[in-house]
Amino acid sequence: MVPAVRFQGVIRHFGAIRAVDGVELSIAPGEFFAMLGPSGSGKTTCLRLIAGFDQPDAGHIEIFGEAVEGLPPYRRGVNTVFQDYALFPHLSVGDNVAYGLRVRGVGRAERDRLAREALALVKLSGMETRRPAQLSGGQRQRVALARALVVRPRVLLLDEPLGALDLKLREEMQTELKALQRELGLTFVFVTHDQGEALSMADRVAVFNQGRIVQVGPPEEVYERPATRFVAQFVGSANVLDAAQAAALGGARRVSSLRPEKIRLLSGQELPPQDARVVEARILDVSYQGAVRRISVDTSDGLRLVAAIPAGAGGASIGEGIRLTVPVSALQPMEGEE
Numbered sequence: 001m002v003p004a005v006r007f008q009g010v011i012r013h014f015g016a017i018r019a020v021d022g023v024e025l026s027i028a029p030g031e032f033f034a035m036l037g038p039s040g041s042g043k044t045t046c047l048r049l050i051a052g053f054d055q056p057d058a059g060h061i062e063i064f065g066e067a068v069e070g071l072p073p074y075r076r077g078v079n080t081v082f083q084d085y086a087l088f089p090h091l092s093v094g095d096n097v098a099y100g101l102r103v104r105g106v107g108r109a110e111r112d113r114l115a116r117e118a119l120a121l122v123k124l125s126g127m128e129t130r131r132p133a134q135l136s137g138g139q140r141q142r143v144a145l146a147r148a149l150v151v152r153p154r155v156l157l158l159d160e161p162l163g164a165l166d167l168k169l170r171e172e173m174q175t176e177l178k179a180l181q182r183e184l185g186l187t188f189v190f191v192t193h194d195q196g197e198a199l200s201m202a203d204r205v206a207v208f209n210q211g212r213i214v215q216v217g218p219p220e221e222v223y224e225r226p227a228t229r230f231v232a233q234f235v236g237s238a239n240v241l242d243a244a245q246a247a248a249l250g251g252a253r254r255v256s257s258l259r260p261e262k263i264r265l266l267s268g269q270e271l272p273p274q275d276a277r278v279v280e281a282r283i284l285d286v287s288y289q290g291a292v293r294r295i296s297v298d299t300s301d302g303l304r305l306v307a308a309i310p311a312g313a314g315g316a317s318i319g320e321g322i323r324l325t326v327p328v329s330a331l332q333p334m335e336g337e338e
Contacts, residue, residue: 001028002029002065003026003027003029004027004028004029004030004064004155005026005027005050005062005063005189006025006026006027006061007023007024007046007049007060007061008024008059008061009022009059009060010022010023010024010049010056010059010061011056011057011058011059012049012054012056012057013057018211019040019042019045020045021042021210021211021212022059022212023046023211023212023213024213025216027187027189028187029064030185031187031203031204032181032190032203033187033188033202033205034190034191034197034198034202034206035047035189035190035191035206036192036195036198036205036207036208036234037193037209037234038209038234041209041210042208042210042212043206043208044159044191046208047159047189047191049061050078050155050157051073051157052068052072053073055070056069063077063078064077064154076155078154079148079153079156079157080157081141081144081145081148081157081158081159082144083159083161083163084164085132085140085143085144085164086144087132087143087144089132090131091131091132092128092130093119093124093129093131093132093135093143094112094115094128094129095115096132096143097118097146097147097150098112098114098115100150100151101115101151104151112128114150115146115150116128117150118146118149119146121146121180122143122145122146122176124139124142124143124146127139137164137166137169138165138172138173141161141164141165141173145177149184154186156186156187156188156189157189158189158190160191160193161173161190162174162177162192162197170197174197174200177201178200178201190202195234195235195236198219199235202219204216204219205218205219205222205235207222207231207234209230214228214231215227222235223235223259224259226238226257226332227335228335231334232334237259238260239258239259239306240256240257240258241255241256241257241303242255243255246333249277249326249331250277250326250328250331251328251333252333254334255333255334256331256334257331257334258305258326258332259330260305260306260307260308261307261308262326263305263307263308263324263325264324264325265307265309265316265322265323265324266278266322266325273325273327275329276325276327278324278325279299279300279305279323279326280299280300280321281297281299281300281321281322281323282319282320283316283318283319283320283321284296284297284298285318286316286318289308289311290311291310291311292308292309293313293316294307295307295308295309295316297322299324307324
């Protein structure tokens with residue numbers, strides 16, 4: 001199968017800074033692919049290289065098997081949805097959506113029809129005559145999405161498209177975007193610094209750091225088996241244990257990660273699970289977070305751990321002595337870190 005997008009040894013530098021440093025990447029047709037990383041990690045530069053807004057200094061980029069270095073954006077079969085929507089305030093919603101068709105010389109009647117179809121796809125039927133200023137943030141984001149889809153790109157690029165929305169609307173749009181992608185069968189390449197977005201929406205996630213991809217895989221794999229200390233601490237949160245600490249808890253003698261929610265509070269005379277070590281600890285801090293409380297503890301053998309326990313799982317007061325269980329299987333050794 002020919003990849004929808006392929007990077008081979010791609011490098012892009014700005015002066016002494018290598019924004020993209022030898023990236024190797026293959027995205028399958030119809031895949032919802034997330035590029036995740038902090039600001040300055042190289043993910044947005046990679047998106048711009050796919051879009052044609054920027055050119056690599058070295059390496060090779062293909063879109064559906066066609067080399068695209070030097071090819072202008074309009075000849076790549078891709079389109080981009082931006083965080084700030086980039087709508088024309090003086091045009092109606094319908095004319096905003098149809099703008100790309102107008103540039104391509106499509107007749108008025110046909111582009112109006114296609115614009116209505118695109119707006120129906122994003123649940124904005126009947127809003128063709130409104131102006132962007134009359135819409136909510138979520139509606140403007142849908143208009144931007146319809147405008148990108150109406151020209152029928154082979155790859156849709158989304159650059160932090162939900163970043164300007166409030167939490168509830170962002171969660172709703174995550175669900176809608178994923179459903180739309182499944183319905184259309186398009187390749188979506190989604191750039192975000194939000195771990196929750198990447199994990200909940202993507203088929204695969206590439207984690208970027210300092211211009212390189214440090215891990216790529218399905219969300220469950222990236223979260224449950226982080227390859228490096230950076231991935232463990234950036235994708236969610238994790239206790240990072242040195243080799244001796246991991247061995248003391250029954251794991252391999254290697255630097256390992258331990259997710260806070262894997263640690264359980266042991267109450268009364270409750271027996272621990274078979275595959276678990278019991279740890280005596282004293283609570284240093286408690287943070288209530290709705291469904292869970294995050295507790296920071298010092299263990300009797302000098303470890304400092306963070307655990308996420310259900311909010312209703314008994315008392316957890318600062319200074320209290322508690323017993324915790326740590327499943328040995330939850331200790332995940334990390335590659336390249338001894």
